[in-house]
Amino acid sequence: MLKRFSISLEEKLLDIFDEHIKTHSYNNRSEAIRDLIRKAFVKEEWEADKQVMGVISLVYDHHQHKLQEKVTLVQHDYHHHIVSTTHVHMDHDNCLEVIVVRGKAKEVQELSDRLTSLRGVRDGNLAMSSTGISLH
Ligand code: NI
Numbered sequence: 001m002l003k004r005f006s007i008s009l010e011e012k013l014l015d016i017f018d019e020h021i022k023t024h025s026y027n028n029r030s031e032a033i034r035d036l037i038r039k040a041f042v043k044e045e046w047e048a049d050k051q052v053m054g055v056i057s058l059v060y061d062h063h064q065h066k067l068q069e070k071v072t073l074v075q076h077d078y079h080h081h082i083v084s085t086t087h088v089h090m091d092h093d094n095c096l097e098v099i100v101v102r103g104k105a106k107e108v109q110e111l112s113d114r115l116t117s118l119r120g121v122r123d124g125n126l127a128m129s130s131t132g133i134s135l136h
Contacts, residue, residue: 007033045130046105052130053083054108056099056115057123063093064120071097071115078111094122 009017017032026032046052062068075082083100090096099115101108109126116124 042128042130046128049105050130051103052105052108052128053100053102054112054126054128056097056101056112057125057127058095058097058099058115058121059090059123060095060097060118060121061093062095067118067120068095070118074111074114074118075099077114078107081107081111 017029021029021032024032026035042052058071060067060071075085078101081101081103083102085100086098088096088098101111103111105128108128112124112126115121116126
């Protein structure tokens, strides 16, 4: 059930907020506020080292000596944390690996750091998500 409440904001802050709404294509202010609140809770869970899900993406040159092997080795060290791995052959040289992970925030971060710091990894990213369980 949705409940209504009103918010008082300084005009300048509201202008910035409306700009944010436009940039991120929200339909209305309520939707944008809801998203911001959820994000704050996700961040809290992350900081409290709670259970999270994440997506690690890696771009690397598979010609780099033993890199493919190392990427696999690290993933096997963390096999309990890995939900799935998708490998995409981007072009002649480059591979994209998208790894869906779950676990405590710090462990997921650690796994991501180990992969993205491998020599030859050209781009590495970790997007963290959680159910925002503290909301329920
Ligand atoms: Ni490939």
